Amino acid sequence: MLKTNTCLRELDLAENFIEDDGCVALAECLMINNSLTHLDLRGNFIEVDGAKALAKTLRTNTTLTHVNLSANSLKDEGCVALGRALVGAGTTLRHLDLGANFIMDQGCMVLAKSLTQNQTLTNLELHANNITDGGCKALAAMLKTNTTLRTLDLSHNKVSDDSCKALAKALQANASLTSIDLSNNLIGDGGCMAQARSLKNNRTLSILKLAGNAIQDTGCKALARSLKINASLTSLSLAGNSVGDAGGKALTKILESNTTLTSLDLGENEFGHRVCRAQAKSLMTNTTLSVLRLSGNDFGISACKSLAKTLAVNTSLKSLDLSDSNIGDEGCKALADVLVANQSLSELRLSDNNIGDDCSESLAGVLLSNTTLTALDLSGNIIGDAGGQSLAASLRANTTLSTLDLQDNAIGNVGGRALARICKSNTSLTTLDLAGNECMDDGGKALADSFDSDLPEPTYDGLKAEAKSLDASTELRLAGNALGDDGCEALVRSLDTNTSLTSLDLSGTETGDEGCRHLAKHLRTNTALTSLDLTGNVFMDEGCAALAASLEDSPSLTVLDLSGNEIGDDGCAALGRLLERNQVLTNLSLSGNAVGDEGCKALAAGLQTNTSLAILDLFSNFVRDEGCRTLAKSLEMNSTLQILDLCANSIKKDGIKALAKTLKVNSALKSLDLSANVITEEGCKALAAGLETNVGLTNLEMCGTEICDEGCKALAKSLRTNASLTHLDLRNNDIGDKGCKALARRLKINTSLTSIDLSGNAIGDAGCQALLENIGTNRSITSLDVVDNRIGDDVSKALSERLQQSPARRWVL
Numbered sequence: 001m002l003k004t005n006t007c008l009r010e011l012d013l014a015e016n017f018i019e020d021d022g023c024v025a026l027a028e029c030l031m032i033n034n035s036l037t038h039l040d041l042r043g044n045f046i047e048v049d050g051a052k053a054l055a056k057t058l059r060t061n062t063t064l065t066h067v068n069l070s071a072n073s074l075k076d077e078g079c080v081a082l083g084r085a086l087v088g089a090g091t092t093l094r095h096l097d098l099g100a101n102f103i104m105d106q107g108c109m110v111l112a113k114s115l116t117q118n119q120t121l122t123n124l125e126l127h128a129n130n131i132t133d134g135g136c137k138a139l140a141a142m143l144k145t146n147t148t149l150r151t152l153d154l155s156h157n158k159v160s161d162d163s164c165k166a167l168a169k170a171l172q173a174n175a176s177l178t179s180i181d182l183s184n185n186l187i188g189d190g191g192c193m194a195q196a197r198s199l200k201n202n203r204t205l206s207i208l209k210l211a212g213n214a215i216q217d218t219g220c221k222a223l224a225r226s227l228k229i230n231a232s233l234t235s236l237s238l239a240g241n242s243v244g245d246a247g248g249k250a251l252t253k254i255l256e257s258n259t260t261l262t263s264l265d266l267g268e269n270e271f272g273h274r275v276c277r278a279q280a281k282s283l284m285t286n287t288t289l290s291v292l293r294l295s296g297n298d299f300g301i302s303a304c305k306s307l308a309k310t311l312a313v314n315t316s317l318k319s320l321d322l323s324d325s326n327i328g329d330e331g332c333k334a335l336a337d338v339l340v341a342n343q344s345l346s347e348l349r350l351s352d353n354n355i356g357d358d359c360s361e362s363l364a365g366v367l368l369s370n371t372t373l374t375a376l377d378l379s380g381n382i383i384g385d386a387g388g389q390s391l392a393a394s395l396r397a398n399t400t401l402s403t404l405d406l407q408d409n410a411i412g413n414v415g416g417r418a419l420a421r422i423c424k425s426n427t428s429l430t431t432l433d434l435a436g437n438e439c440m441d442d443g444g445k446a447l448a449d450s451f452d453s454d455l456p457e458p459t460y461d462g463l464k465a466e467a468k469s470l471d472a473s474t475e476l477r478l479a480g481n482a483l484g485d486d487g488c489e490a491l492v493r494s495l496d497t498n499t500s501l502t503s504l505d506l507s508g509t510e511t512g513d514e515g516c517r518h519l520a521k522h523l524r525t526n527t528a529l530t531s532l533d534l535t536g537n538v539f540m541d542e543g544c545a546a547l548a549a550s551l552e553d554s555p556s557l558t559v560l561d562l563s564g565n566e567i568g569d570d571g572c573a574a575l576g577r578l579l580e581r582n583q584v585l586t587n588l589s590l591s592g593n594a595v596g597d598e599g600c601k602a603l604a605a606g607l608q609t610n611t612s613l614a615i616l617d618l619f620s621n622f623v624r625d626e627g628c629r630t631l632a633k634s635l636e637m638n639s640t641l642q643i644l645d646l647c648a649n650s651i652k653k654d655g656i657k658a659l660a661k662t663l664k665v666n667s668a669l670k671s672l673d674l675s676a677n678v679i680t681e682e683g684c685k686a687l688a689a690g691l692e693t694n695v696g697l698t699n700l701e702m703c704g705t706e707i708c709d710e711g712c713k714a715l716a717k718s719l720r721t722n723a724s725l726t727h728l729d730l731r732n733n734d735i736g737d738k739g740c741k742a743l744a745r746r747l748k749i750n751t752s753l754t755s756i757d758l759s760g761n762a763i764g765d766a767g768c769q770a771l772l773e774n775i776g777t778n779r780s781i782t783s784l785d786v787v788d789n790r791i792g793d794d795v796s797k798a799l800s801e802r803l804q805q806s807p808a809r810r811w812v813l
Helices: 019-030 048-060 075-085 105-115 133-143 161-173 189-201 217-227 245-254 273-285 300-311 328-339 357-369 384-395 413-425 445-451 484-496 513-523 541-550 569-581 597-609 625-635 653-663 680-693 709-718 737-746 765-775 793-803
Strands: 010-012 038-040 066-068 095-097 123-125 151-153 179-181 207-209 235-237 263-265 291-293 319-321 347-349 375-377 403-405 431-433 466-468 475-477 503-505 531-533 559-561 587-589 615-617 643-645 671-673 699-701 727-729 755-757 783-785 810-812
Touching: 019 048, 048 075, 075 105, 105 133, 133 161, 161 189, 189 217, 217 245, 245 273, 273 300, 300 328, 328 357, 357 384, 384 413, 484 513, 513 541, 541 569, 569 597, 597 625, 625 653, 653 680, 680 709, 709 737, 737 765, 765 793
Parallel strands: 010 038, 038 066, 066 095, 095 123, 123 151, 151 179, 179 207, 207 235, 235 263, 263 291, 291 319, 319 347, 347 375, 375 403, 403 431, 475 503, 503 531, 531 559, 559 587, 587 615, 615 643, 643 671, 671 699, 699 727, 727 755, 755 783, 783 810
Antiparallel strands: 431 466, 466 475
C-alpha cells in the first residue's frame, strides 16, 4: 500500500511484533513512498538489521520528519547505522526517538559526530539507555557547534558529574538547545553547580530537568544564584533529590524577584515547613509561576495554612501539588476557604494527606462556587460515604471540573450511589476514578445506568469504578468490587448501546459462571472492546467456555486476561477452539488456574493454525511433561507466539527436552520462562543444545530449577555460538564456582548478553573473581547480580572498589 499511497501522512505501528523482517519490508516501501511524515515503530522487537534497513531509507527519503524507534533492541550497531544516515544532504528528519534501545557510548559517539554535520534534527531522545561519560562528552562536543537541536533527552542513563560538567560547558556556547532532560542519572552537587554556571551565560535553555539525582543543598544554592541572572529558564525540576531546608529556602527566595520561571518541581526532597513558608512568602510577589509541585515533603498543617493565605492574593498559579505532605483536615480546610474566591487555580492534588469527610464537605463547597478548577485529586484519603455524598451534591451545580480522583477513600455503597447519579446528569466530568473503595452488593448497576441515558433514575446501591469520558467512554475499571453475577449483568447491558468502550477491567469482582454468560451474550455483538480483564474471579470451565464461544468471531478483542480463576481442561478446550478460529487475539493470560495436560493439548492444537497470538501466560498451573510436549510440537509450526510463560508448573526433563528441540527450529519465540520447574542437569543440557542454533530467543528465565555446575557449563558452551540471548536468569539454583567459571569464560567472546542474574546460588570467591576478570573485556553486559552467594567479605570489598570504576553497569554484590 505504501508504495502507491500518496495521502497517508502518519503511521502508528507501536507495540506490535514487526521485528526485523517487517521493518526491512517497511523500509523498502518507504524508498518509494513520498507522502509519509510520521512513523511510530516503538516496542516492536526491532534489532540491528531493521535499523540498518531504515537507515538506508533515510538516506534517500525526503518526507519523513518524525521516527520513533524507542523500546526496541537496536544497540550500538543499529544506532551507528542510523547516525551515519543523518549525515546525508537530503535528510529531512527532525525528530528521532531512540530511547530504551541498549545503546552505549560507541553508538552515542557516532550519533554525536553525525549531528555536527546534520542541519535538520531538532529533537533527539536517548532516554533509558546505557550512555556514560564517553557518549555524553561526545554529545557535549557536538553541542558546541550544532545550531539546530532544540531538545535532548538523556534521562535514565549513567550521566556522572564529569559528564554533566562537559554538557554544561557546551551549553555556554550553544545557542539553540531549549530543553535538556538529565533526570535519573548519577549527578551530584558538582554536576549541578556546573549546570548553574552555564545558566548564567546561556540565553536559550528554557527547560532543565534534574530530578532523581543526588543533588543536595550546595547544588541547589548554586542554581538559585544563577536564576538571579538567567532570563530564559521557564521550567526547573529537582524532584527526588536530597535538597534540605537551606537549598530549598535559597531557591524559593529567588522567586520573589524571578520573572521567567513558570514551573518548579521540588517534590520528594528533604525539607519541611520552613521551606513551605518561604515558598508562600515568595508567591505573594511572584506573578509568573503557574505550576508548583511540593509533594512528598512533610511540611504539615501550619505551613499549609501559610500557603493557603498566599492563594488568596496570587493570581498566576494554575497547578498545585501538595500530595503526601501531612496537611490533614485542618490544612485542607484552610485551602478550601481561599479557593472559594480564587479564580486562577485549575489543578489541585491532595492525595495521601489523611483528609476525612469533614474537609471533603469544605471542598464540596468550593466546587459550588469555583469556576476555574478542572482537576481535583483526593486519592488515598479517608473521605468515606459522607465525603462522597458531599462531593456528589456539589457536582450537580459545578460545570467546570473534568477530572476527579477518589480512589482508595473508603467510599461505600451510599457514596458510590450518589456519585453514580451525578455521572448521569453532570456534563463536564470526563474522568472519575473510584477504584479501591468499598462498594459492594449491586455494585456496577448504578454505573451501568449512567452509561445509558434512556434508563430511569438509578435506584441500585454500590459503585467502585473508574469511568473515563462517560458520554464517550473508552476505559472502565471496576477492579476490586464485589459486583457478583447480578452486578455484572446490569453493567454489560450498557455494552449494547455503547460503541466507544475499548477497555473493561472486572478483575476481583466475584464474577462467576452466570456473570460470564451475561458478559458473553453481549460480547457476541460488541465490536469496540479491545481489552477484557477478568483476573481473580470465581468462574470455572462453564463461564470460560461461554466467553470463548462469544469471542470466536470478535473483530476487536486483542487482550484477554483470565488469570486467577478456576479454569480447567474443559475451559481450555473451548479456548483452543477460539484460537483456531479467531485471528485477532494477541494476548491470553491463564496464570493461576487449573490447566493440566489435556487443557494444554487443546491450546496447542489451536496454536498450530493461529496467526495472531503473541503472548501466552500459563504461570502456576498443572502442566506436566505430556502437555509441555504437545505445546512444544505446536511451536514448531507456529510463527507468531513471542512470549511463553510456563513458570511454576510440574514440567520435568522430558517436557524440557521437547521445548529444547523446538528452539532449534522456532525463531519467533522471544521470551521463555521456565522458572520453578524441575529442569535439572539433563534438561539444562538439552536446552543448551537448542540455544546453540536458536536465533530468536532473547530472554530465558530458569529461576529455582535445580540447575547445578554441569548444567551451567552446558549453558555456557551454548553462549559461544548463540547471538540472540540478552537476558539470562539463573537465580536460586545450585551453581557453584565451577559453573560460574565456565560462564565467565564465555563472556569473553559473547557480545549479545546484557543481563545475568546469578543471585541465590553457591558461588564462592573463586567463581566471582572469574566473573570479574572475564567481564572486563565484555562490552555488552550492563547488569550482573551475584547477591546471596558465598562471597567472603575481603573479596566483596575488593570487588566493590573495582566495580566503582564501571558506572555504566549495574552490579549487585
